[in-house]
Amino acid sequence: MPGRQLIMTFPVTATSHTLADYRARGGYQTLGKALAMAPQDVTKEVSAAGLLGHGGAAFPVGRKWAVVKLDDGQPHYLCANADEGEPGTFKDRWILEHSPHLLIESMLITAHALQVRHAFVYIRGEFDLPYRRLAGAIEEAYDAGLLGKGILGRPFDCDINVIRGAGSYVCGEASGLLASVEGKRGYPRNRPPRLTVKGLYQRPTVVNNVETLSNVAGIIANGAEAFKKVGTPKCPGTQLVSISGHINRPGVYEVEYGYPLTKFLFEDCGGVTGGKKLKCIVPGGISTKVLTAAECEPLTYDKQSLEGAGSSIGSGGMIVIAEGTCMVRLLQVMLRFYHHESCGQCTPCREGMGWMHRIIDRIVAGEGRPEDIERLIEISKLNDGTTICGMGDAAGYATVGILAKYRDEFEYFIEHKRSRLDGNLEVPSVVPAEAGTQ
């Protein structure tokens, strides 16, 4: 166990996702407690707990909620972000498949805090089983009087609608998500105005990641102080880490912030496949900067430690890369992804992603030129902070991160027209013994 658990506190069975099982482990008792609190007191408790967003930006949740003006006479909306498109990330899926009621109860508590009458879950279109589990849980909740009108017999009404996406990474960006909920192309919007001021249909809207919201029930149940006892003083709580790649026991693990990183990799997750040495990791989805094995040595898994090393928690999607993997080919896969997913709205990303993809394709095809490396860095810099949404920046971080640490592989590829490492992305692996969880 990589530290204490707050969410993955029960063994997964064939019925873990049902209302009966959720109730058996104490579910929906916190909702009554929350409904007896004033809405602003719920927000205060979440703020005091120091809960940060788990979607990738790590924005303080209480601060986001506090922007929504209570009693302003207009509808407020809440949207759970279940788009989970960041490569390497599959942890929100775990919650939807095994504890969707945790999300529902947390959303209801949040809806009370924000005076939300209509809440939504936006789930990526490819997630079929997670969608059916969630939709089933919502129906169970309606049947049990936990959704709809007069919840728990109180004067509290709330509906949750699930909107399915249809294949667009940029709909995981909060404003792109809302554009999709509005039935349009997933085009992110410029800020100002913030979504908490003008969001869905120009109304105050809070968009939070599924895991972020799933922490709310526990915070209200046990209090902010109890939450802060888990993790580190500056980084309280836990992270659901999705770990995959050249690792012996891939899967979803709940890691307490502050847990030693290498302990997690080599003990809890069984180390690198095929008995190979660790080359590097992508700590939190491909939009975070790679960390070499040496850089990982002294780190603990928390915001401050990772940022101190020049990377970040991101979405918690950790990809383990073994010695012998060609980083040029790896970056090629990443840039192909960003190019495919660019919505095309703003100039630097629309043109830049295609440009970077074409450059790396040329390098891999043996037609690289010496200036290509600087060009990739330049394009990355010109996408940093200059785009409508963070996707341009993300592609830039991935590129600059890999080039900073593995420039020699690129120089070799350009000069010799082939990879120094046989161009491999695969490393022969042993069949995974057990994953952390299925």
Added chain:
Amino acid sequence: MPEIFINGQAVQATAEETVLQAALRNGFFIPYFCWHKSLSIAGNCRICVVQQEGKDWVEIACNMPASEGLKVLTDSELVRAHRKATLQFITLNHPVDCGICDKAGECTLQDYHFEYNGERSISRDSKVRSTKFVPLGKRIVLDNERCILCSRCVRFTREISKSNALGIKERGDVSVVRAAEDASFDADPYSDNVIDICPVGALLSRSFLHKTRVWYLEPTPSVCPGCARGCTVEIWHRKPEWRLKALDPRQNTSIARVTPLENPAVNGPWICNKGRDLAQIFERPRALQPMRKGKPVELADAVEAAQALIADAKHPVALVSSWGSNEELAAFRKAIGGRFAAFVKPDHVAVPGEPIEDDLLIRADKNPNTAAAHALFGADAIRFDAGTDLVLVWGEGFEFGRLPRGAKVIFANSYLLPENGHADVFFPISIQTERAGHYTNFEGTVSAFEPCFAKAPAVIDAEALFATLAVEDKVHA
């Protein structure tokens, strides 16, 4: 009223203004492609970036609230570097079509590239190809390679013409502007405005395509006569120095195109498609010869005959043109108006399929000066009392079959019509592109037009004609 600082200078902004608006209003130029003062903010081109003093990043000015105390730089090294980079990105896949593109000479991308970049592309990779010469209906052709996806055209159809006829399909760098598949763009009577607002040569007029280079043309301010709105327009025609003998003489004296002349009081920056097609009205075959009962005569002969008819008439009726200018109407009233029972005639009515009236510009009255004509002559319906022995018809559009039997007819008209030969006396008169004048629109706003072309020798100005036909008033005016 927030006070902001632009390049160190204090500027008073309004409460709702953005930095871009405050800057432009105070004489600081910040380049922009996707921003347009009449459309919502898109913020996608990223070229309007400015730098806050003391910060090491840039942000777009078009979406930046002008808040009290804000200090921005519009021309710092960082800003200039970003502008240059944005232009590198925009021209990355932009085809080098200038040599064959109609927009050359009035292209924002050309202007900004010259001003803010001026260097060749640093990319050595092939450009992304896309569709060219895509017909967006019958009037407009689209080149997706030239398109910089600023979305002005899309926003125009959503926010101004409300046809919702344009959109952007696919995504990323293969995004393409497309018209809705139900032909609603063809049915949009304001569609051609997207040609003006397109900052590059992606959206072009099919009727103007490859006709001439814009630097051979000059615009003359005029007023569209297509309806009572009286939108001000610019009529483009060859500059005097470019009326080459080598060209077909018709090219030297024709209307190349019509564009809106921005007018906050009447039409803002827009006109409808009918205004674009003014050549179809003005360049119809012209009447060039005074006639008596179809026989060509000298002008003096015609004038004498007309004066005689007017002097002898006991019950003369005049049908006054609603296309007459304020000056011509006044001249008519002064010279011979008192002699006649005058009725204002609608020279034009809506043709089948023409939009009648809407919330934007189009008015049901398809004549430019009904207001001034009614003010002088009243709005009574045309009637011929028994005993009407002379009808002076001024302007086209009156069904000659309705003229009373036995009445003499004096006809003053610009265009070649069979009726010209039936009139007892016929005068060919000038059209608005051949003289200066004013129209009064339905709201009472007066707008001016100026001459673009010289009239043919035998054509006479109606104003002058009425003066020559003036007779001693036998009845008190």
Added chain:
Amino acid sequence: MKHLIPEFDRWKARFPAGFESSLVMPCVRRIQEDRGYVADADIDGLVEYLGVPRIQIEEVLSFYTQFRRKPIGRWHIQCCRNVTCSMVSAERLIDHLAKKLGVAPGQTTADGRFTLSTAECLGSCGTAPVVMVNDAYHENMTIAKVDALLEELK
């Protein structure tokens, strides 16, 4: 799509007033589930039912990778080729499938049984490589497993 309207009405009742536009994605998905793709007549019907501009639906159909306006094979085989999947042999898997089916990614077999596509990250990296067949995820795939799977898909 008219026969689906009673179902759409039930969904509409759950949404707040004025949210017709939000029904575009769910209705399009349901239409595609029913017909296999979205036909031009379906777009017309949906425009009439929801009162949204036609261009909005056309844009949505072209922006999102899961929507299609033409039919495809009975079994849509989508192979993820993103980072982790590629690191654990997805590229070889895709090559194998292409050879075995005789089509390149993006194409449909002549008998209309299979359409092969590549996909970006499907959120199944822990059980990579993953192959999505119609709605279902098939995880921890190997060449042998994929061959067995193709046998089952009639």
